[in-house]
Amino acid sequence: NNRVVIFDLDGVIVDTAKFHFLAWRKLANDLGFDITEEQNEELKGVSRVHSLNKILKWGEVELTEAEFQKQMALKNENYLSYVEKMDQEEILPGVTKVLDHLTENNVPFALGSASKNAPVILKKIGLYDRFEAIVDGNDVSKAKPDPEVFLVAADKLRASAANCIVFEDSVAGVRAANRANMLSIGIGSRNNLHEADYVFPDFTEISIEFIEKILRN
Numbered sequence: 001n002n003r004v005v006i007f008d009l010d011g012v013i014v015d016t017a018k019f020h021f022l023a024w025r026k027l028a029n030d031l032g033f034d035i036t037e038e039q040n041e042e043l044k045g046v047s048r049v050h051s052l053n054k055i056l057k058w059g060e061v062e063l064t065e066a067e068f069q070k071q072m073a074l075k076n077e078n079y080l081s082y083v084e085k086m087d088q089e090e091i092l093p094g095v096t097k098v099l100d101h102l103t104e105n106n107v108p109f110a111l112g113s114a115s116k117n118a119p120v121i122l123k124k125i126g127l128y129d130r131f132e133a134i135v136d137g138n139d140v141s142k143a144k145p146d147p148e149v150f151l152v153a154a155d156k157l158r159a160s161a162a163n164c165i166v167f168e169d170s171v172a173g174v175r176a177a178n179r180a181n182m183l184s185i186g187i188g189s190r191n192n193l194h195e196a197d198y199v200f201p202d203f204t205e206i207s208i209e210f211i212e213k214i215l216r217n
């Protein structure tokens with residue numbers, strides 16, 4: 001069997017979406033407007049630059065290039081103040097069971113994340129050394145829904161796209177996986193992620209039988 005697995009990070013392995021939301025919301029509030037949970041859904045999987053561009057559009061705010069850079073830095077500083085407090089307890093329920101099963105069965109797995117903070121988060125939660133390859137926002141130039149991040153991960157795993165299984169919580173990420181011709185497994189609501197090949201509310205709903213099935217297929 002030559003199947004491999006690629007995991008998104010934020011919203012799949014850890015629930016950092018709540019921290020991103022708090023930090024973006026503070027930025028918006030400081031600029032004189034607010035953002036909703038619904039809008040936050042559109043920010044999932046989206047790179048830092050693209051996220052700020054979207055938020056500024058929603059707030060109808062225009063910034064100079066220097067102010068834009070400053071706001072990005074402030075947002076990240078605020079976000080990292082939450083990341084700082086993370087530990088193993090933040091690994092979402094059911095994730096470890098799946099990673100352990102893959103390791104026991106010699107199925108290689110990689111990270112495919114838009115986040116430039118992915119390495120620091122993986123270290124915080126003690127999973128850094130478990131990934132065969134880590135591809136993050138520092139390694140790619142095209143943001144999800146562009147498939148680049150997953151194609152680079154496949155390359156590092158020396159796997160063909162058709163043999164890759166991707167776990168994603170964002171609409172942009174599911175699209176990226178589909179565009180890469182990989183099997184896409186959505187983690188979240190069926191409403192949001194209907195473009196995925198399979199959708200589960202979270203990893204506690206994913207059985208080892210299901211993992212075995214997709215690895216053999």
Ligand code: G6P
Pocket residue numbers: 010011017020043044045046047048051076113114115116117118137170
């Ligand atoms: C992930 C998250 C996004 C975040 C992006 C960039 O895709 O879902 O909410 O904006 O990564 O993260 P970074 O940590 O580099 O700001």
Ligand code: MG
Pocket residue numbers: 008009010011012044045168169170173
């Ligand atoms: Mg995500």
